[in-house]
Amino acid sequence: MGKVFEIAVIPGDGIGPEVVAEAVKVLNFVTNGGENEVNLTNYKLGAEHWLETGETLPEETLENLKKHDAILFGAVGAAPGDTRIPSGLIEREMLLKLRFSLDHYVNLRPSKLYPGIESPLANPGNIDFIVVREGTEGPYVGNGGSVRTGTPHEIATEVSVNTAFGVERVVRDAFARASRRERKHVTLVHKHNVLVHAGHLWRRTVEAVAKEFPEVTHDYLHVDAATIFLTTDPARFDVIVTDNLFGDILTDQAGAITGGIGLSASGNINMSRTYPSMFEPVHGSAPDIAGQQKADPTAAILSVALMLDHLGLSEESKAVEQAVEKEITSRQELTDRRTTSEIGDAIVALLA
Amino acid sequence: MGKVFEIAVIPGDGIGPEVVAEAVKVLNFVTNGGENEVNLTNYKLGAEHWLETGETLPEETLENLKKHDAILFGAVGAAPGDTRIPSGLIEREMLLKLRFSLDHYVNLRPSKLYPGIESPLANPGNIDFIVVREGTEGPYVGNGGSVRTGTPHEIATEVSVNTAFGVERVVRDAFARASRRERKHVTLVHKHNVLVHAGHLWRRTVEAVAKEFPEVTHDYLHVDAATIFLTTDPARFDVIVTDNLFGDILTDQAGAITGGIGLSASGNINMSRTYPSMFEPVHGSAPDIAGQQKADPTAAILSVALMLDHLGLSEESKAVEQAVEKEITSRQELTDRRTTSEIGDAIVALLA
Numbered sequence: 001m002g003k004v005f006e007i008a009v010i011p012g013d014g015i016g017p018e019v020v021a022e023a024v025k026v027l028n029f030v031t032n033g034g035e036n037e038v039n040l041t042n043y044k045l046g047a048e049h050w051l052e053t054g055e056t057l058p059e060e061t062l063e064n065l066k067k068h069d070a071i072l073f074g075a076v077g078a079a080p081g082d083t084r085i086p087s088g089l090i091e092r093e094m095l096l097k098l099r100f101s102l103d104h105y106v107n108l109r110p111s112k113l114y115p116g117i118e119s120p121l122a123n124p125g126n127i128d129f130i131v132v133r134e135g136t137e138g139p140y141v142g143n144g145g146s147v148r149t150g151t152p153h154e155i156a157t158e159v160s161v162n163t164a165f166g167v168e169r170v171v172r173d174a175f176a177r178a179s180r181r182e183r184k185h186v187t188l189v190h191k192h193n194v195l196v197h198a199g200h201l202w203r204r205t206v207e208a209v210a211k212e213f214p215e216v217t218h219d220y221l222h223v224d225a226a227t228i229f230l231t232t233d234p235a236r237f238d239v240i241v242t243d244n245l246f247g248d249i250l251t252d253q254a255g256a257i258t259g260g261i262g263l264s265a266s267g268n269i270n271m272s273r274t275y276p277s278m279f280e281p282v283h284g285s286a287p288d289i290a291g292q293q294k295a296d297p298t299a300a301i302l303s304v305a306l307m308l309d310h311l312g313l314s315e316e317s318k319a320v321e322q323a324v325e326k327e328i329t330s331r332q333e334l335t336d337r338r339t340t341s342e343i344g345d346a347i348v349a350l351l352a
Numbered sequence: 353m354g355k356v357f358e359i360a361v362i363p364g365d366g367i368g369p370e371v372v373a374e375a376v377k378v379l380n381f382v383t384n385g386g387e388n389e390v391n392l393t394n395y396k397l398g399a400e401h402w403l404e405t406g407e408t409l410p411e412e413t414l415e416n417l418k419k420h421d422a423i424l425f426g427a428v429g430a431a432p433g434d435t436r437i438p439s440g441l442i443e444r445e446m447l448l449k450l451r452f453s454l455d456h457y458v459n460l461r462p463s464k465l466y467p468g469i470e471s472p473l474a475n476p477g478n479i480d481f482i483v484v485r486e487g488t489e490g491p492y493v494g495n496g497g498s499v500r501t502g503t504p505h506e507i508a509t510e511v512s513v514n515t516a517f518g519v520e521r522v523v524r525d526a527f528a529r530a531s532r533r534e535r536k537h538v539t540l541v542h543k544h545n546v547l548v549h550a551g552h553l554w555r556r557t558v559e560a561v562a563k564e565f566p567e568v569t570h571d572y573l574h575v576d577a578a579t580i581f582l583t584t585d586p587a588r589f590d591v592i593v594t595d596n597l598f599g600d601i602l603t604d605q606a607g608a609i610t611g612g613i614g615l616s617a618s619g620n621i622n623m624s625r626t627y628p629s630m631f632e633p634v635h636g637s638a639p640d641i642a643g644q645q646k647a648d649p650t651a652a653i654l655s656v657a658l659m660l661d662h663l664g665l666s667e668e669s670k671a672v673e674q675a676v677e678k679e680i681t682s683r684q685e686l687t688d689r690r691t692t693s694e695i696g697d698a699i700v701a702l703l704a
């Protein structure tokens with residue numbers, strides 16, 4: 001018997017709606033005619049929506065989103081120069097609020113150098129790793145403050161909060177993913193020589209969880225050293241597990257070395273499935289090129305592949321990934337760049 | 353009238369003594385015969401010293417170090433597998449203790465792609481920027497802890513502490529340095545959309561200090577975006593100012609794109625000169641190649657150049673930098689790699 005999957009779609013701002021349109025095109029195509037049905041519901045949220053209504057993420061909207069099986073997210077954020085929107089407001093009150101409220105503790109970000117894509121690295125090698133970034137703790141918890149603000153005596157703090165519960169579940173997820181991969185290797189990235197308390201919790205947890213996965217090897221890198229290896233030898237990585245902030249930094253660098261974050265997909269995953277997971281391209285709303293059909297929808301389409309996999313539709317997921325890979329390779333033969341919708345169309349054609 | 357400069361030398365562990373020997377060779381040569389005198393005093397500190405004595409940095413040693421005009425530092429740290437030394441102990445109780453006790457609030461790290469050096473980037477462009485990393489605050493203050501440690505209910509925190517006093521002095525230093533450079537541009541790197549309190553203190557401070565330097569332009573990048581630009585367009589940077597942790601991460605990446613941290617010098621500078629500043633290569637003690645004359649002493653020698661400049665010996669500083677640049681270029685004509693001491697000798701010969 002087929003299932004009906006209820007998918008919430010949040011196109012957002014800037015290039016969000018454009019890339020999401022292509023992602024939806026692919027999602028509809030790949031599920032159409034199969035035994036399962038996909039039912040899409042649009043949600044208007046983001047900087048534009050805030051300007052119109054003053055709403056970031058109302059409780060009611062959040063409750064409605066919780067009823068879905070998954071969320072497809074575009075991008076949010078105002079133009080950098082737009083002073084009408086308090087800086088970081090939408091990011092925190094909407095994007096991060098979703099990740100935290102829906103307990104997206106696995107922020108999954110695959111990094112792959114597709115054949116035909118030029119890396120800014122001279123000798124990139126065979127880049128194919130995933131970053132399992134913790135998504136609900138660390139310096140992202142919003143635990144900090146300032147006193148004597150605006151005076152010469154101001155003190156501002158930011159507190160990174162790490163729990164055994166939170167670290168263990170994401171580390172176990174990383175090892176589980178590694179055990180299903182060819183190289184079966186986990187690299188913990190932290191900075192335990194300076195961030196002693198959090199660092200040791202992460203290290204101890206990795207050592208403990210590693211025992212449950214005797215087939216998986218593991219090592220450790222300080223975050224500064226990790227940026228070096230991502231430059232000189234990224235092919236060494238298989239699965240990186242790291243905290244929320246280090247994961248943010250490393251996945252942007254990972255996007256850059258694999259040809260730009262226009263190709264980087266991500267899943268904000270609640271592995272215990274208490275709430276829907278959310279799938280989004282790593283890139284932002286890029287207001288400067290919005291509405292011009294210049295944005296690459298590949299990251300959004302690969303996010304659909306991650307979503308399909310999470311929903312148990314692994315064949316459809318693989319089909320999308322393979323079509324994306326073929327579309328990327330076929331770009332080499334073109335003289336003109338494909339527009340946003342041409343890329344979506346090409347992928348659909350390859351799926352047909 | 354000439355001056356006598358009292359320099360403390362801490363060779364440290366691993367390749368530290370080897371590279372420091374070359375740095376001292378160059379320092380002695382370039383100051384010899386001039387009107388100033390350099391007087392060197394050796395201090396034995398580091399992992400080896402801890403294994404022998406149990407001492408990291410005794411109060412008395414610290415007091416003695418304070419009497420010098422500057423400190424030349426090699427590298428410290430045990431071999432990664434050495435379990436006799438508690439992890440991070442030497443780094444925190446000795447290296448970071450020096451930076452904090454001697455109020456090294458400007459951690460200056462220049463990044464330059466020297467002609468003849470191959471970058472791992474395919475199109476590196478003309479890389480020539482400096483990072484002004486805050487050195488006495490941020491997540492490095494050691495303010496954190498854990499409760500229910502080792503239980504499933506453990507909570508571990510790390511607190512980033514930022515003060516108006518601390519941020520302002522380092523931001524002012526960055527603008528002052530920018531005003532003496534050709535492009536006169538400062539980029540603040542932070543993550544203010546998430547680390548709101550610290551981020552806003554940094555941003556407000558940059559806006560305020562910028563008014564004192566109308567000739568200097570400035571912009572802002574989130575740390576994740578900064579790693580992208582360090583990959584795709586590092587030539588865009590002139591002066592980066594950032595906090596202690598982001599600076600740690602970005603300067604390792606900067607070292608990588610300019611041909612490896614074997615060439616990256618740094619100054620831990622107390623600009624108010626209440627205590628001696630300390631000059632050290634960015635690389636670590638590299639125990640795997642220690643004692644084999646394989647280490648590149650260039651970073652240590654360039655650190656001497658930074659030291660000379662800080663001591664007011666700007667001609668000598670420039671001479672060392674130019675000799676280093678020539679030595680690097682001359683490597684292209686060689687079939688064999690120069691040993692550690694051959695590099696020192698070659699630089700001395702160029703200075704002669």
Ligand SMILES: CC(C)[C@H](C(=O)O)[C@@H](O)C(=O)O
Binds near residue numbers: 248546576
């Ligand atoms: C927009 C921002 C809050 C977000 C983050 O820091 O997580 C983004 O950089 C990302 O990586 O998804």
Ligand SMILES: CC(C)[C@H](C(=O)O)[C@@H](O)C(=O)O
Binds near residue numbers: 444
């Ligand atoms: C050894 C370590 C404590 C140090 C740091 O994190 O500052 C090092 O990485 C550096 O960059 O000098």
